[in-house]
Amino acid sequence: MKLLILGGTIFLGRHIIAEALKRHHEVWVFNRGKSGPRPESACQVISGDRENHDDLKKLSAMKFDAIIDTCGYVPRVVRMGLELLRDAAPHYVFASTISVYAHAIPGSDETASVMTLDNPQSEDVQKDYGGLKALCESEIRKHFPSANTIVRLGFLVGPYDRIYRFPYWLERLSAGGKVIAPGEPSDLFQLVDIRDAAAWMVLSAEKKIIGDFNLTGHARPMGDLLDTCNQVLGTKAQLIWLPRAFLTDQGVSGFDGIPYNISDIDRGSVQQNIQKALASGLTFRSLPETVLDTSAWLKKEGFSTKGKIGVKINAGISRTRELEVLHHYHLINNLPF
Numbered sequence: 001m002k003l004l005i006l007g008g009t010i011f012l013g014r015h016i017i018a019e020a021l022k023r024h025h026e027v028w029v030f031n032r033g034k035s036g037p038r039p040e041s042a043c044q045v046i047s048g049d050r051e052n053h054d055d056l057k058k059l060s061a062m063k064f065d066a067i068i069d070t071c072g073y074v075p076r077v078v079r080m081g082l083e084l085l086r087d088a089a090p091h092y093v094f095a096s097t098i099s100v101y102a103h104a105i106p107g108s109d110e111t112a113s114v115m116t117l118d119n120p121q122s123e124d125v126q127k128d129y130g131g132l133k134a135l136c137e138s139e140i141r142k143h144f145p146s147a148n149t150i151v152r153l154g155f156l157v158g159p160y161d162r163i164y165r166f167p168y169w170l171e172r173l174s175a176g177g178k179v180i181a182p183g184e185p186s187d188l189f190q191l192v193d194i195r196d197a198a199a200w201m202v203l204s205a206e207k208k209i210i211g212d213f214n215l216t217g218h219a220r221p222m223g224d225l226l227d228t229c230n231q232v233l234g235t236k237a238q239l240i241w242l243p244r245a246f247l248t249d250q251g252v253s254g255f256d257g258i259p260y261n262i263s264d265i266d267r268g269s270v271q272q273n274i275q276k277a278l279a280s281g282l283t284f285r286s287l288p289e290t291v292l293d294t295s296a297w298l299k300k301e302g303f304s305t306k307g308k309i310g311v312k313i314n315a316g317i318s319r320t321r322e323l324e325v326l327h328h329y330h331l332i333n334n335l336p337f
Helices: 012-022 053-060 075-085 125-143 166-175 194-207 222-233 244-249 264-270 275-279 287-301 319-332
Strands: 002-006 026-031 044-047 066-069 092-097 148-153 178-182 211-215 238-242
Touching: 002 012, 012 026, 012 194, 044 053, 053 075, 066 075, 066 194, 075 125, 092 125, 092 194, 125 148, 148 194, 166 222, 166 287, 178 222, 178 244, 178 319, 194 211, 211 275, 222 238, 222 287, 238 244, 238 319
Parallel strands: 002 026, 002 066, 026 044, 066 092, 092 148, 148 211, 178 238
Antiparallel strands: none
């Protein structure tokens, strides 16, 4: 197949390119070339900005078997690309998000209602991420009405991650000592290895799998997730489970404090129904493999936030602040520390 990949080469795009090449596809990449490493030499690279009409026009006369869009955040920008590329390929695969859903209901599937925006003209991705992605989905359905694959991605983890969530946990557990864990060990949580997500997205292009799909992992207890990380890393960190209400009172959130500290009202977002994707060929590697590979990458290259991403997330509580919160919790509950 001849595939066109729209987007950078930092995380999702990087792994989609690698997977497509592994499957011996002809890969063309269109991006600015600013936020990630240059694609592998086996790729054909067209430099350009998807917000620039003339840059996109370079692609309009070309023919591909499918387009995989990894970086559509603003409906206006996505629409411009679709208008120019509607005849360039018979199939469009779009990286969306489980954040499009209006309500976080455990076990909900792809038929659940999506967000609407009070101001559909908004381009504030930080504030209106889910609603804007939902509008982008609508644009794709208009331009590729019978040939679109909408991939609603959950928490992505794995090598080359540029959001300090899963890397935070691996580095924090490796450091040992008393570690704050949010909520209860039994709280269910979903994540998916980026390489498994990339493999399914390439598969969807190969087999022309059409429709909306929740693409994340099986729900597992948060305690199982962190215990597995501890065991695989060979560390002896002591997990101290603190109530989310207490963490909220202390100003410790999941975005700028402790990753995966999901509020009660949003917990359904990490308990999504993924049966449709599973029935369409989604498979998973083991969690220990993900932990080992991500840890090896972190040790070799170190974490970096270099590169533009759709939403800025400053996750990761400092060790000093973590100790303060732990000490305060033990103090008010008359517990030894």
